[in-house]
Amino acid sequence: MAELYDVQNPWDPARYRSDAFYTDLVMAAGTVLDVGCGTGSMLHHARSAGHAGRLVGVDPDVPSLRRARARADIEWVEGTAADLAWKGEFDLATMASNAFQCFVSDDDLRASLTAIHAALRDGGVFAFETRHPQAHAWEDWNPSNASDVVSGGRTLRVWHEVESVMDGVVTFTETTGEQDGTVLHVGRTSLRFLDVPELNTFLEEAGFTIQAQYGDFQHGPLTPASRSIVTLARR
Ligand SMILES: C[S@@+](CC[C@H](N)C(=O)[O-])C[C@H]1O[C@@H](n2cnc3c(N)ncnc32)[C@H](O)[C@@H]1O
Structure with missing residues (x-):
């Protein structure tokens, strides 16, 4: 599934505003910690683009990290954000592609x-985005929005189904199947959707100052139509 993720989500700053946003920050920072790095594509790209400083990726998902480790000139660490033990070492921490929403409980968010x-x-600076609850992104996560993905020479179908929306937490399945509907894999995920005041309270309680907050990756303001909350929080 990690391989499919890369096919569906190639890191391409020339094509995607979000990738350009993070890549600009990473290239300007001497030391970078990518939390929830997944398959490591953001840091791979930074190293290929000439980043000469320390790059560290952390993720609890072993298959994703196996792909990340294709590059040995970056440090890869298996673990969750709450497990991090570094003290005062990084100029920039990132959580790209809404990885921040994996923090579901108050306790995990705080830790x-x-x-x-x-x-x-x-x-x-800690840079991350989280989907804005006002946009109800989960309403698009249904089988009628299935997408076809070509991987390893065969075409697979990927679709989502929401199981519950409760107290700001959306639980859904992602199913990968053959074109004829034969199911190959089902993964279940819960994601938390925080609004701006809730998010900022958690950040401030952890000691962060909100440096900037945008409604998109072009530094546009947060508005009632924003689909994302893009945050730069400073230690
Ligand atoms: C949507 S993926 C994003 C991956 C990568 N940042 C990217 O841009 O492609 C979310 C990642 O967060 C990781 N994750 C889940 N819970 C986590 C936690 N508690 N701490 C750190 N990472 C976590 C998952 O394993 C997954 O790789």
Whole structure:
């Protein structure tokens, strides 16, 4: 499934505003910690583009990390954000592609933010985005929006089904199947949707100052139509 993720989500700053947003920050920072790095594509790209400093990717998903480790000139660590033990070492921490929404419980959110804050040097920045709850993104996560993905020479179909929307947490399945509907894999995920005041309260409680908050990756303001909350939080 990690291979499929890369086919569906290639890191391409020339094509995607979100990838350009993070890549600009990464290339300008000396030391970078990518939390929830997945298959590592953002850091792979940064190294290929000439980043000469320390790059570290952390993720609890072993198959994703196996793909990330294709590059040995980047540090890869298996673990969750709450497990981070670095103190004051990074200029920049990132969570790209809505990885932040994997923090579902209040306890995990608090522990993760405290650990990310501690890993940054004073003045270091945590950059991430989270889908804005006002846009109800989960309403598009249904089988009628299935997509076909070509991987390893065969065409697979991927679709989503929402199981529950409760207290800001959306639980859904992602099914990968053959074209004829034969199911190959089902994964279940819960994602938390925080609005701006809730999000900022968690950040401030962990010791962060909100440096900037945007409604898109072109530094546009947050509006009632924003689909994302893009945040730069400073230690
Ligand atoms: C949507 S993927 C994003 C991957 C990568 N950042 C990207 O842009 O392609 C979310 C990632 O967050 C990871 N994740 C889930 N829970 C986590 C946690 N508690 N701490 C750190 N990463 C986590 C998942 O394993 C997954 O690789």
